[in-house]
Amino acid sequence: MKYFWASLALAGSALPASAQVADQLDCIATGYSAEQKAVLDAYVAAFEISDMDIKDRPLEVLAIIDERALECASEYGWSEEASEAAGLYQFSDLTADSIAQKHPEAKVVLDKIDTELPDAERERFWSIMTSATGAAGTEFQPTNADFMFIGTTILRFSPGISEDEQNIVGSLIGMEALLRHTEATFSEL
Numbered sequence: 110m111k112y113f114w115a116s117l118a119l120a121g122s123a124l125p126a127s128a129q130v131a132d133q134l135d136c137i138a139t140g141y142s143a144e145q146k147a148v149l150d151a152y153v154a155a156f157e158i159s160d161m162d163i164k165d166r167p168l169e170v171l172a173i174i175d176e177r178a179l180e181c182a183s184e185y186g187w188s189e190e191a192s193e194a195a196g197l198y199q200f201s202d203l204t205a206d207s208i209a210q211k212h213p214e215a216k217v218v219l220d221k222i223d224t225e226l227p228d229a230e231r232e233r234f235w236s237i238m239t240s241a242t243g244a245a246g247t248e249f250q251p252t253n254a255d256f257m258f259i260g261t262t263i264l265r266f267s268p269g270i271s272e273d274e275q276n277i278v279g280s281l282i283g284m285e286a287l288l289r290h291t292e293a294t295f296s297e298l
Contacts (some may be wrong), residue, residue, distance in 0.1 A: 113128045130296040135180035137174070137199045145173045148202060156207035158280050174199050192296040198291040205284035208277065214267065215274075215281040221266040222282070236263055 141149065152170045180195040181187065187195065209216040222234060237255045251259075263278050264270070270278070 110233055130292065133181070133185050133187075134195060134198055134292065134295065137177050137195045138202065140177060141173065145177075148173055153210070154208040156204060156211075158208065158277055170178050170203070171196075171200065188298055191295055194295040194298060198288060200297060201287045201291060202265060205281060205288060208281045208284060212277045212281070215278045218263060218266045218278045219281055219285055222262065222284065226262065230262070231276050233258065234287070235289075238282075270293070 148169055152167055175194045177199070178187075178192040181195060182189075182192040209219075222231065226234065237251060237259060259279075260275070263275060263282070267274070267278060
């Protein structure tokens with residue numbers, strides 16, 4: 110689950126955003142030129158889990174997203190921090206889309222965590238992820254019990270998967286946590 114914890118290091122809280130926030134975040138998901146859209150689509154098509162290292166983020170994709178974030182900031186009066194959160198949200202969304210498209214079984218596990226996990230366990234699951242990222246404003250190192258809980262939760266909804274498949278599922282879960290974190294951060298700005 111190496112990539113899971115790497116992506117988790119970027120992730121955060123699982124708070125839903127208001128409809129207004131969702132509408133504003135839609136701005137950064139749309140409005141690209143055909144040429145820009147082709148670059149973003151190529152990123153989604155080419156992305157691999159092993160590309161999750163922050164230093165390997167494609168600069169052209171980030172530049173396109175940053176440009177769109179500035180346009181949306183002008184339209185909605187976003188602060189610089191809000192623009193950065195929206196840009197990270199869009200990049201994370203593209204990455205999560207790529208993982209889900211290439212590995213639909215990972216999306217099934219994520220959906221089951223959100224729909225079939227009892228409320229208390231689901232809250233614990235996302236709380237561990239939030240705390241592990243420092244998004245809650247604290248330094249937190251997951252305990253062995255936390256690692257076991259996350260791992261057994263994933264395996265509960267995908268029994269018998271290989272370590273590579275666990276990394277894929279964990280990476281998608283980490284990207285989802287990052288989406289939730291940046292959405293929550295954006296809503297506070």
